[in-house]
Amino acid sequence: MNIIINNQNFILHQSGAVFWEEKKILLISDVHFGKVTHFRKHGIGIPKDAIFENFNRLKTVLELFDSVTIVFLGDLFHSKINKEWELFTEWIKEHSQKVILVEGNHDIISKRNYEEVNIEIYNELIIDDFLLTHHPTEKEGLLNFCGHIHPAIQLRGLGRQSLNLPCFFLKPNQLIFPAFGEFTGNSFLIPTENDKVYAITKEKVIEVALN
Incomplete structure (x- = not known):
């Protein structure tokens, strides 16, 4: 799915990643590396092979898009x-690729570990008129990526059937990214008339x- 925000072109991918064409930046949120191993350590029955799913997804989007920078x-x-x-x-x-991390609440590993592998770390990052954060943030004059x-949305049919899908949730001044990682869970959001929702299926966005 191709969308235009502030005269910039963005490709929304079904993995949950976004490619910013003009900047050749790949934007990804909430990978949660280590979560599968963390769960398995505490006795939760997740297949060991699930550890590699996030890497497989990254491989797919990196082969698809000609990125020079990855921003998590x-x-x-x-x-x-x-x-x-x-x-x-x-x-x-x-x-x-140059790798940047905009810190989130789960990012408790010492910055030194990231610096040793040449990852730049920021609390927030401003690129042109876009504000990149982890938590949803409002700042006048800037479009927030977070x-x-x-986010997810529940779609209902004419009967009692329903379908729950992760989504990109676009508000007038904010684009909320879905979680890229496996086993992360979802929060169901209710859009207003000024919002746009881009749901993710296995094949496409x-x-x-909404009407």
């Missing part, structure tokens, strides 16, 4: 360092008719 909009790593950190640092070394909420 917070919650890159779920909690403390575990075995997935080694996989992540190896992944970083294999790619040439995550944290893991679709705009939801």
Whole structure:
């Protein structure tokens, strides 16, 4: 799905990533690396192979888009360092893109660890008239790109059937990204007449008719 915001072109991908064409920036929120290992450590029955799903998704979008920079909009790593950190640092070394982390509430790993693999860290980042944060934020004159909420929408049919889908949630001054990572959960948002919702299916991103 291609959309235009502030005269800039953005491609919304069904993985939850967004490609900013003019800047060649790949924007991704809420990967939560380490969460599968964290859950398994605490006895939650998640298949071990699920660890590699986030890396597979990243591989797909990096092959699809000609990015020079990757910006993670917070919650890159779920909690403390575990075995997935080694996989992540190896992944970083294999790619040439500049990597930036806009810190989220789950990003508790020491900044030194990120700096050792040449990841730049910011509390917030302003690029032109766009404000990049983890938590939804309002700042006059800026369009906010953010995550944290893991937005989703519930679609209802004529009967009692319903379908729950993660989504990109576009407000007049804000685009809330879906969670990129596996096993992150969702928060169901109710759009107003000024909002736009781009739901994610397995094959594509679709705009939801709100009327």
